[in-house]
Each structure stands twice: as C-alpha cells, then as structure tokens.
Amino acid sequence: MVTETSATAENVTVIVDGKEHKFPKGTNLLEACQSVGAKVPFFCYHPGLSSPAVCRQCLVEVKGSPKPVPSCYMTVADKMEVTTNSPKVLDVRRQMLEFTLLNHPIDCPICDKAGECSLQRHYFDWNGRLARNEGVKVRKAKVVDVGKHIVLDQERCILCTRCIRVCNEVAKSPDLTMANRGSHEVLTTAPGHRLDNPYSLNTVDVCPVGALTAKDFRFARRAWEIFSTPSVCPGCATGCSIEVHASRGKIRRLVPRENPAVNKFWMCDEGRFEYKTVHDHRVMLPLVGGKRARLDVAVTEAAKLLRADGGSSPSRVGVVFSAGASNEDDHALLRLAADGLKTERIYVGGRPPGWSDAILVSADKNPNSAAVRAMAPTARTLEDLRADVASGAVTALVVFGNETLVLAKDKLTAVVALASHQGPLLASANVVLPVAVWAEVDGSFTNKDGRVQRIHAAISPPGESQPGWRTICALAGKLGLALDYTDADDVFAEASARHAFLKGAVWGPASQPVQLRFGESRG
Amino acid sequence: MADTAPTALESRRRVVFGESDVADFDDQDLPTEVMPLMMGPSHPAMHGTVRIALEVEGEKIKTADIQIGYLHRCFEKEAEHATWTQIFPYTDRLNYVSPMLNNVGYALAVEKLLDLEDKIPERAQYIRVIVGEISRITDHLTCLAAGAMELGAFTVFFYLIKGREWLWELLEEVSGARLTHSYVRIGGVVADLPEGWAARLREVLGKVRVAIGDADKLLTRNKIFRDRMDGVGVIDKADVAGWGLTGPIARSTGVPYDVRKDHPYLVYDRFDFDVPVGSTGDNFDRYLVRLEEISQSMRILDQALTKIPAGPIIVDDPRVALPQKRETYNTIEAMIAHFKLIMDGLHVPPGEIYSFTEGGNGELGFYIVSNGTGRPWKCRVRPPCFANLAVLTKVLPGLFIADVVPTFGMINMIGGECDR
Numbered sequence: 001m002v003t004e005t006s007a008t009a010e011n012v013t014v015i016v017d018g019k020e021h022k023f024p025k026g027t028n029l030l031e032a033c034q035s036v037g038a039k040v041p042f043f044c045y046h047p048g049l050s051s052p053a054v055c056r057q058c059l060v061e062v063k064g065s066p067k068p069v070p071s072c073y074m075t076v077a078d079k080m081e082v083t084t085n086s087p088k089v090l091d092v093r094r095q096m097l098e099f100t101l102l103n104h105p106i107d108c109p110i111c112d113k114a115g116e117c118s119l120q121r122h123y124f125d126w127n128g129r130l131a132r133n134e135g136v137k138v139r140k141a142k143v144v145d146v147g148k149h150i151v152l153d154q155e156r157c158i159l160c161t162r163c164i165r166v167c168n169e170v171a172k173s174p175d176l177t178m179a180n181r182g183s184h185e186v187l188t189t190a191p192g193h194r195l196d197n198p199y200s201l202n203t204v205d206v207c208p209v210g211a212l213t214a215k216d217f218r219f220a221r222r223a224w225e226i227f228s229t230p231s232v233c234p235g236c237a238t239g240c241s242i243e244v245h246a247s248r249g250k251i252r253r254l255v256p257r258e259n260p261a262v263n264k265f266w267m268c269d270e271g272r273f274e275y276k277t278v279h280d281h282r283v284m285l286p287l288v289g290g291k292r293a294r295l296d297v298a299v300t301e302a303a304k305l306l307r308a309d310g311g312s313s314p315s316r317v318g319v320v321f322s323a324g325a326s327n328e329d330d331h332a333l334l335r336l337a338a339d340g341l342k343t344e345r346i347y348v349g350g351r352p353p354g355w356s357d358a359i360l361v362s363a364d365k366n367p368n369s370a371a372v373r374a375m376a377p378t379a380r381t382l383e384d385l386r387a388d389v390a391s392g393a394v395t396a397l398v399v400f401g402n403e404t405l406v407l408a409k410d411k412l413t414a415v416v417a418l419a420s421h422q423g424p425l426l427a428s429a430n431v432v433l434p435v436a437v438w439a440e441v442d443g444s445f446t447n448k449d450g451r452v453q454r455i456h457a458a459i460s461p462p463g464e465s466q467p468g469w470r471t472i473c474a475l476a477g478k479l480g481l482a483l484d485y486t487d488a489d490d491v492f493a494e495a496s497a498r499h500a501f502l503k504g505a506v507w508g509p510a511s512q513p514v515q516l517r518f519g520e521s522r523g
Numbered sequence: 524m525a526d527t528a529p530t531a532l533e534s535r536r537r538v539v540f541g542e543s544d545v546a547d548f549d550d551q552d553l554p555t556e557v558m559p560l561m562m563g564p565s566h567p568a569m570h571g572t573v574r575i576a577l578e579v580e581g582e583k584i585k586t587a588d589i590q591i592g593y594l595h596r597c598f599e600k601e602a603e604h605a606t607w608t609q610i611f612p613y614t615d616r617l618n619y620v621s622p623m624l625n626n627v628g629y630a631l632a633v634e635k636l637l638d639l640e641d642k643i644p645e646r647a648q649y650i651r652v653i654v655g656e657i658s659r660i661t662d663h664l665t666c667l668a669a670g671a672m673e674l675g676a677f678t679v680f681f682y683l684i685k686g687r688e689w690l691w692e693l694l695e696e697v698s699g700a701r702l703t704h705s706y707v708r709i710g711g712v713v714a715d716l717p718e719g720w721a722a723r724l725r726e727v728l729g730k731v732r733v734a735i736g737d738a739d740k741l742l743t744r745n746k747i748f749r750d751r752m753d754g755v756g757v758i759d760k761a762d763v764a765g766w767g768l769t770g771p772i773a774r775s776t777g778v779p780y781d782v783r784k785d786h787p788y789l790v791y792d793r794f795d796f797d798v799p800v801g802s803t804g805d806n807f808d809r810y811l812v813r814l815e816e817i818s819q820s821m822r823i824l825d826q827a828l829t830k831i832p833a834g835p836i837i838v839d840d841p842r843v844a845l846p847q848k849r850e851t852y853n854t855i856e857a858m859i860a861h862f863k864l865i866m867d868g869l870h871v872p873p874g875e876i877y878s879f880t881e882g883g884n885g886e887l888g889f890y891i892v893s894n895g896t897g898r899p900w901k902c903r904v905r906p907p908c909f910a911n912l913a914v915l916t917k918v919l920p921g922l923f924i925a926d927v928v929p930t931f932g933m934i935n936m937i938g939g940e941c942d943r
Contacts, residue, residue: 005855099854101855101859105855106853106854106855106858108855108858108859108862109858114862116861119859120859120862120863121863123856123859124842124859124860124863124867127856128840128841128842128860129841129856130846130852130856130860131854131855131856131857223564224866246708262829323590422923423831507865
C-alpha cells in the first residue's frame with residue numbers, strides 16, 4: 001500500500017515495517033516513522049530542537065547498515081528499508097531502557113514528574129521487566145538550586161541534553177552543560193552561569209524525567225490530579241498557545257501548547273506566572289455605593305444612573321474598553337456604547353508597555369489590543385479620558401476592567417465598573433459588577449499579528465462574577481437595547497459578521513477540561 | 524453434558540401428607556373488589572429492597588408487577604471510570620452473599636481479553652475454585668436460612684447462618700475482609716492460602732454438614748413447611764429458555780444447565796460432581812436443589828483441597844500483576860510497574876468479550892468492551908437474578924398473598940446484583 005503524505009514532487013519512497021510510504025525529501029526518519037504509526041520511543045529527540053542522538057532509544061534497523069541506527073539522526077532516503085519492530089530492535093530498545101534505569105533513583109512517589117514521565121511510560125511499554133542488577137547506584141546531588149525558578153536533581157537526570165539545547169537554541173543563552181563522564185556524568189550550570197534566562201522554565205517542560213522541576217509547581221499537585229484546558233496566554237500581545245492546568249478550582253500552572261504559527265513549543269517564564277493574578281483580590285459580588293447588592297438590583301441601579309445623565313447631545317457618557325478583554329466582551333461593550341448609550345466617547349486602557357525581545361515577548365503587555373484597535377479605531381487613551389472628565393465633557397462612565405484607573409470623583413455623576421479585581425477604580429465607582437477573567441470564560445483573543453485564537457473556560461468564575469458580555473447584555477437590556485446572546489459563540493458570530501478583522505475566523509469546537517490521567521499522560 | 528447423570532431429587536419428595544388444609548374455597552369466597560397492594564420496598568420479606576405491586580382479589584393475586592431499581596448504584600457507569608483492577612471492589616457488591624464468585628467471573632472476562640486464560644497458574648485456578656465454591660455454599664445457606672425463617676422456622680435460620688459465618692471467617696482469613704473480599708486479581712489471586720487453612724476448612728465443612736443435616740431434618744418432612752412450598756410457585760420447564768432462567772431456578776424445573784458442567788472454566792472439568800435437578804419446578808424443588816448443591820460444592824472442595832498443586836498464585840508478568848512490595852520499594856523497575864499499574868491501569872487490548880460463569884443464582888455474565896486504555900469502555904453485567912426475578916410476573920398470579928413470601932424467597936433476588 002502506498003500512502004501519499006505530501007504532494008510535493010521531491011518525494012522519496014521508504015519501506016517502513018514492510019509497507020511502502022512516500023515522504024518529502026529531507027524528512028527526519030523518526031518523524032517519518034511516527035507519521036505512519038510505527039511507534040519508536042525516544043528521550044533526547046524533540047521536534048523543536050536539534051537531534052544529538054545521545055539517548056540511543058530510537059534505534060531502528062535500516063537495511064544495509066550493520067548496526068541499528070538512531071532514527072532521530074537520519075533523514076529518509078530513496079529505497080530505504082526501515083524496521084522498527086524486529087526482535088533485534090525490540091531487544092536493543094529493552095537494553096537501552098535497562099541501562100537508563102541503572103542509576104535512576106526510586107523517586108516516583110516523591111517526584112513531580114511521576115504520572116507524566118517519559119521514562120515511566122517507555123519502560124512500562126517497551127521493557128516492563130523487573131530489576132536484574134544488584135549493584136549499588138551512583139549517588140549524585142539531589143536538590144541543586146540552578147536558577148530563580150528551577151531546582152535540579154542530578155540523580156534523576158537521564159543525560160538527554162534537551163534542556164541544554166533549549167537554552168542554546170531557544171533562549172540563545174548557553175546556561176547549562178554536562179560535566180564528568182560515564183556513570184558520573186551530571187547536568188550542571190555552565191561556569192559563571194545560572195539558569196536565569198527568560199525562557200528557563202521550558203527546560204522543565206522538555207525534561208523527560210523529573211530532573212528539572214519548577215519551584216512554583218514543586219510538590220504542588222500530582223500530575224494525574226490536573227485538568228488541562230487549551231487556552232491562550234494573556235501575558236502579552238504575542239498570544240502563545242497554552243494549556244491551563246487546574247485542579248480543585250485553582251490554576252496550578254500554565255504550560256506551552258504546540259502552535260507552529262505562534263510559539264512553536266515554547267513560552268516565556270513571565271507568561272507562566274500570569275495565573276497568579278487570577279485567584280487573588282477578586283471582586284466576588286455586585287456592589288452599589290460600596291454595599292453588597294443583588295446582581296439585578298445593581299444592574300438596574302447602574303442603568304438608572306447612566307440614564308439620568310442621558311439625553312444630552314453629544315452624550316456625556318464615556319465607555320472605557322480594556323485591552324485585556326476578549327473579542328466577545330469588546331463587541332458587546334461596543335454595542336452598548338453605540339446602540340445603547342449612543343455615545344462616541346470611547347477610551348481604551350490596559351497594562352503599560354514593558355520589555356520585549358526578538359523571540360516571543362512582545363512590548364504590548366495586553367492580549368487583545370489589536371481587537372480594540374480594529375473595533376473602535378477612534379478610541380482614545382486614558383490621558384484623554386482624564387482631560388475630558390476635568391473639562392466636563394464626560395460626566396458618567398462605564399469602565400470595563402482597568403481597575404487601576406484613578407478618577408477625580410467630584411466631576412462624575414456616575415461610574416459603573418465592570419471589574420474582576422480590586423483596585424483604586426472601585427472606590428470611585430457607584431456600581432460595581434463582577435466579571436470573569438480569561439481563564440474562566442469561553443472566548444477569543446486577537447494577537448498582534450491579527451490571529452484570532454480561542455480561549456476556553458478552565459475553572460468556574462468566583463462568587464457572582466460572570467463573563468463580561470453577559471453582564472453587558474443585562475445592562476443593555478435595562479437601557480432599552482435587546483442583546484440576545486445565549487452563549488459566547490452567539491456574540492462571536494455577530495462580531496465576526498460586523499468586523500472585518502474577524503472575517504473567516506472559526507469558533508471551533510468546545511473544549512472541556514480533561515483530566516491528565518484520562519487524557520493520556522503528557523510524558 | 525458431562526458423563527455423570529444429573530441427580531434427580533424426586534425421591535426426596537416421597538413423603539405424602541393428607542389433603543392440604545388450604546383447600547379450594549373459591550365457591551365460599553365473599554364477593555370482593557380488586558385491590559392494589561404494594562409489597563415492599565420496605566417489607567421484611569422483600570430482601571434487598573424491591574417492590575411487588577400486586578392486584579389482589581381477596582387473598583388471591585390477580586397480577587404482579589415487579590418493580591426493581593431501589594439498589595441501583597451505577598456499577599456499569601462507575602466501572603468506566605475505574606481502572607481494571609479498581610473494579611474488583613465494585614464486583615464484591617453485586618451479589619454480596621457470594622462476592623468471590625463475582626470476583627472470579629469478572630477476572631476471567633478481563634483475562635480472556637488479555638489472552639491470559641492459559642497462563643493463569645494452576646494453584647491460582649484451584650484457589651479460585653475453592654473460594655468460589657465456599658461462596659456458593661454461603662449463597663445457598665443464606666437463601667435457605669432466610670426462606671425458612673420467613674416461614675417461621677427460626678431455629679433453622681440460626682443453624683444455617685452460623686455455618687455461613689464460619690465459612691466467612693475462613694474467607695476473611697484468606698482475604699482480610701469478611702464480606703467484601705476483593706481477593707481475586709487479574710492474572711491470579713492477591714495472596715496465598717494461609718498456613719493450616721485447608722485443615723480448618725475441612726473442619727468447618729464437617730460442622731456445616733451437621734448444620735445442613737439438622738436443617739434437612741427440621742424442614743424436608745415438615746408439614747407446615749411443605750404446605751407452603753409444595754406445588755407453590757411452579758415454573759414451567761418451557762419457560763426456562765423463554766425467560767432466560769438459569770441456576771437453581773432453571774434446575775428446579777428439570778433443566779440440567781450448569782455453566783461449570785456445560786462450559787467448564789478454570790479447572791472444573793477435573794472434579795467429579797453432579798448437577799441436581801428438580802421435577803416440578805415448585806418452591807420445594809428449589810429448596811431441594813440448593814440443599815443438594817451445597818453437598819455437591821463440598822464434594823468439589825474436598826477434591827480441590829486434595830489436588831491443589833504448589834506454585835505461584837498470580838501470573839509472572841509485571842505488566843499485569845503488581846510486583847512484590849519488597850521489589851517495589853527497592854528497585855526502580857518494579858516501582859515504575861507499580862506506579863503505572865496503579866495510576867494508568869493495566870493495558871487491555873481493544874476488543875469485546877462476553878464471559879460467563881456459574882454464579883450463586885445462575886449464569887453471571889460480563890460483557891466488556893475495551894478501547895485499549897486503562898479502563899473499560901463498557902462493562903455490562905448479566906445478573907442471573909434479574910432474569911430469574913422477572914418470571915415472578917408470570918408465576919405469582921393465581922397464588923395467595925402469603926405465597927409471595929416463599930416464592931420470592933426461593934428466587935433469591937439479591938438487590939446488589941439485580942439492580943447493579
């Protein structure tokens with residue numbers, strides 16, 4: 001049977017396990033085998049890194065070669081005959097695993113990687129036999145503080161060098177190296193270096209065992225207790241694809257998710273800590289004049305305050321967008337401003353710009369600035385807002401997010417804050433309506449290149465907070481504008497019909513949190 | 524069918540009493556209206572919580588609607604979320620008067636999927652037969668004891684339940700738990716028989732034999748007992764196939780179907796035992812069949828204890844059987860095997876299987892579908908007493924209200940198994 005894997009003219013014919021396949025010239029042999037379902041285990045190979053062929057786990061037989069060859073180090077050649085499941089290959093695979101375990105400590109019960117460990121998985125799948133050696137294991141250093149975020153356990157290291165290549169090839173910062181030889185070989189920091197580069201935590205992700213562990217996640221949760229949800233990092237305008245790992249209603253870590261168009265396999269350390277803000281200092285309940293109120297009462301009060309100022313032309317109600325809100329929240333807020341409040345005074349705020357690099361980090365620290373720019377091109381800055389408040393051009397405000405905003409209250413008759421977090425804004429707000437944040441909603445972000453990417457609800461919103469567009473719908477209803485959205489995809493459908501930058505974007509299937517234990521381990 | 528002819532129990536019915544007191548008084552009945560009467564779910568005789576919605580005319584039953592489900596525990600759905608090994612405790616709670624038989628039935632099904640059938644060590648197979656037959660005895664003892672008690676024979680209840688307790692003490696010695704044993708594992712059993720256990724079992728069997736003899740003497744020729752049992756709740760032989768009846772219920776009608784004989788599993792083909800059958804299919808036949816099956820199980824036990832070989836008690840495959848604790852704590856290889864077996868579950872190749880064994884109440888079947896992961900994709904149970912109970916809809920009409928008690932009792936509905 002001939003399987004066409006690519007339509008390019010430069011194809012070569014390779015026989016994998018007796019079956020003929022065609023691959024584009026230059027395809028890595030290991031990737032070629034995997035693509036046709038031939039299972040080949042590996043430790044040192046990583047699709048995003050170069051292949052040094054040090055682990056010898058991916059050995060296969062190639063006709064004409066006297067010894068098994070590492071498939072990760074070969075490219076396909078025409079008429080090549082590869083065997084991945086001959087008795088000899090299976091035996092070699094077993095022996096390599098036995099070697100790898102020779103000095104491996106019995107750490108599974110206390111190892112953070114247990115449950116998502118490649119070594120556990122490959123040993124069980126490809127060897128599974130009980131121990132034959134009775135020798136004493138070589139002891140190495142256990143808790144080595146190698147960097148700001150990372151702890152190294154040299155005993156657990158299987159010397160695959162993936163982390164070294166991440167530092168060299170992704171972070172461009174050669175911080176790690178191998179030292180000593182044979183059974184005494186260890187991973188260590190290069191002389192004069194610490195593992196402190198801005199991409200250091202990627203070494204933890206690529207580590208096939210528990211040698212490098214994140215201080216932040218160390219002993220926090222067992223891998224199989226975690227529920228994984230695909231999402232997008234809200235840390236900057238790059239919009240790296242991530243998995244949100246949550247358990248018992250709290251996010252425990254963020255890890256990168258493969259996306260060839262944006263972040264490949266990586267994300268920056270700064271982005272990984274974005275989850276810290278999700279749970280702290282949240283607004284749980286609606287407030288009217290600083291006192292707890294029922295949501296419908298608070299919404300009615302907000303509408304009354306906003307209407308009291310209405311009627312003037314041009315409208316003196318201002319609407320403040322957040323560059324951190326989703327496309328759906330932005331669209332609903334735009335409808336409220338244009339059709340409900342009939343105002344053209346639109347402002348946009350967000351987190352201030354910060355550092356950037358040529359790898360992934362963007363200077364714009366907001367995930368969705370592009371959407372606000374495209375939806376409301378006339379939106380002005382918070383500086384303009386302060387000036388308009390001072391001049392009396394704006395006397396009432398609807399503020400989405402922007403909890404750090406400080407307003408001169410004496411000039412304003414009404415401030416309605418749709419806020420997720422505590423902040424100075426809340427002190428000057430007449431009505432506060434709690435809204436959910438990115439990790440708690442279904443929605444989408446538009447990154448700096450205009451790529452629209454889905455976010456999924458990984459946890460439930462706390463207290464009475466709900467997705468921002470839902471609260472906006474309630475408020476619009478009280479102002480006489482019927483926004484009939486049932487779910488976030490209704491908002492998205494309407495938004496994509498009205499805004500050019502969302503044309504052709506697809507909402508995609510729903511994604512529920514999947515327990516890692518049931519979703520096959522990550523190892 | 525095996526070469527041994529089934530033992531007919533007809534001779535034991537030989538005692539003939541005078542005309543029954545319960546003559547046909549139909550012509551003297553006062554005119555009554557049809558009245559609905561709910562037996563259960565909390566009626567002392569409706570063990571395991573079941574409701575029989577009766578329509579009675581005076582004392583006579585016109586229709587009977589069996590309403591089950593009060594003990595539904597989502598066994599089949601729960602099983603889809605548990606590893607293959609974690610399901611054993613759930614099977615304990617199917618027929619909870621003979622958990623070992625459920626353990627064995629489930630293990631055999633999974634082993635067929637794993638293609639391990641022929642690799643189970645002989646000793647493990649013998650142990651499975653031994654604990655299974657003890658469970659069959661406790662199952663029948665429970666049924667007979669409760670049945671007798673409900674007809675007023677309280678002494679018999681104590682005699683038989685005491686015997687059951689001795690046997691459960693032995694199973695506790697083996698497994699660590701009196702009732703919910705979870706003793707069988709995929710690939711074998713979890714622990715070997717304790718030292719001196721065989722001798723203790725023989726001793727207990729002797730004592731149980733005495734208890735059975737006493738019960739036999741107190742009941743079999745007892746007119747009060749016979750009046751309630753003879754000719755009551757007659758099941759037609761023709762209904763056996765139609766209603767899917769198995770076990771003592773089917774055998775009481777004269778159908779000699781016993782999975783152990785007709786489709787031998789484990790090492791049952793090596794034992795000499797008979798399949799007792801009744802002749803009329805009434806309650807008394809079901810009583811006699813159970814009484815005789817206890818003796819036959821004792822015969823099997825006797826032979827098994829003599830023939831049991833020494834050797835391992837679980838397959839020698841670290842991908843199926845948990846390594847010894849000593850290995851797990853001291854080597855990384857066994858630690859990984861332990862970890863993967865506990866956390867991911869053992870990997871059963873994709874496929875489907877229907878495997879059936881002789882449970883306490885009849886054919887206990889497991890229909891399992893695997894999709895190659897550590898958990899079953901579907902784990903359906905064919906509980907014998909589900910089918911056995913259904914036939915009461917046909918049997919009860921025409922009987923008196925008082926007849927529901929012995930008839931239901933001799934069906935031996937076990938809620939945990941029937942409702943799952």
